[in-house]
Amino acid sequence: MAQVETAEAELLDALRAGQESAFTALVQQYQPSILRVARIYVQNPATAEEVAQETWVAVLDGLDRFEGRSSLKTWIFRILANIARTRAQRDGRSLPFSSFGEESGGPAVDPDRFAPAGERWAGHWKSYPERWDTVPEERLLGGEARRRVESAIRRLPPAQQQVVTLRDIEGWSAEEVCSALEISEANQRVLLHRARSKVRQALEAYLAQG
C-alpha cells in the first residue's frame, strides 16, 4: 500500500511538473476504462470520446486541488461520472444514476427451476444446472461467448452495468467502485449480484444451444 502511495505521489509530482511521459502513462492506463465507462452513459462512441477528453481536461485542471484523500484512480472516475452524467442529461438521455437503489431486481434464477412450495424439496433444483468445467475452454472463453457476455452487460440497467464493468471487466476492488460511484458497500453488492446473475443467464442460454 505504501509503495502504491509513493508511486502515485511521484506520478502526481511529475504531472504537476508538466512531464509528458507521466501523462502518457496515465492515459495508457486509464483511457480504455474511461471510454468503456463513458459509453454506459452516452452510448454514442464519438460522444464518449468527447466525454473522455473533457475528463482529462478536468483532471489536469484539478491536479492542484487533488489532496489524495481518495486514490487518483477513483478521483479520475468520479470526475468522469460527473461529466458523463451532465452530458447524458444534456443530450436528453436521462439515466437513473441518481437512484442507484431503484433498479430492476428479479431473482437470480427463474423460480420455475426450483420445486414449488408444498413439495418436500421446495426451493431445490428440479434439475441441476449444467457443469461448465467440462465445456471446452475455447467454447467458454472463445469469441462468441465473450460477445454474448458483452452484449448481456450492455443490456443491463445502467447502474448494474457500471458496477459489473468496473468490478469484473476492469478488475476494480469493491472499495474502489464504492468510492468512485459514491455508493454503499451493500448497494454495490446488490447491483453486482443482479448484474452477474443476468450475465450468467446469458452465458447459460448460449451454452445450451449446443
Next chain:
Amino acid sequence: MARAYKCLRPGRVGPFSGYSWPIGEWVEADDAALCVRGVHSCRTEDLPYWLTEELWEIELDGEVRQEHRKLVSERGRLERRVEGWTSSSAAAFAEACAARVQERAARAAGDGAERLAELAGDAAANAAKGAAALVGYIAARAAEVDGGVDGYAEERLAQARWLVSELGLDAG
C-alpha cells in the same frame, strides 16, 4: 496439540479453498488460499455435515476454537489419510442412513408417514449413487419429521458414531 479430521476433494484439495494440502507440513491460517479466520477441521461429530471423497487426520496447533459444526485453528498439519474412507465405505454409510430412514418410515403413522415414505425413496435412490453427504442430510431431515430439531441432531450423531466405529476414528 489436538487431532481432528479434514474432508477433502480428490488429491487433497480443500473443497472451498481449492488449496492443495501438503502432507506433513504445517499450514498457517493466513496462507492466502485459506479462510482468514483459520484452518477448518472436524471433530468426529462434525464429519457428517462435511463428507467429501477423502478423509484425512489433521494435527492442530495454536489456539483451537470450537465452533458450530467445526473447529477453527491457527495451524494445521495433514497427517495421514483415513484409508477406510473410500467410495465403497461411503456407499455403505449412505446405505446405513437410508436403512434408518426406511425403518422410520415403516414405524411412522399419521401426518408424517407419507412424507417419511417419500424421504425413504429419496434416500434409497441417492444411496444407490453413493452420495454419502446427501443421504446423510436426507436421513437427518427424515429424523426431523418425527423428532424435530433434536431428532435431526440425534440422527447426525448416529451418523458420526457409524463413522467412528466403521472407520476406527478417534472420537477424542
Next chain:
Amino acid sequence: MLLSEDLTCQELVELVTEYIEGSLLPEDRDRFEQHVVLCDGCAYYLEQMRTTIDVSGSLTEEAIAPEAQEDLLRVFRDWKAG
C-alpha cells in the same frame, strides 16, 4: 418444517455473490458451504458464477487509437502552456 439452518437452492443462488465477495457472516458462510457439499446442483451453479466472472474479465481492452493519443497530448500541452 425447515430447520432454520438449512438453505434451499433458491436461497443459495441469491447468496452466491456475497459468498464470493467474502461478505457473508461466518454462520451464513457455514450454511452455504454445508449446502454446497451435498448439492451438486449448487456446486455447479457456484462454478458457473465463477466462470461468468472469468469471461467478463477476459473481455479485451481496445488499444488506444494513435489519433486519440495525439489529441490527448495536445490537451496536455495546452494545459501546460496555461
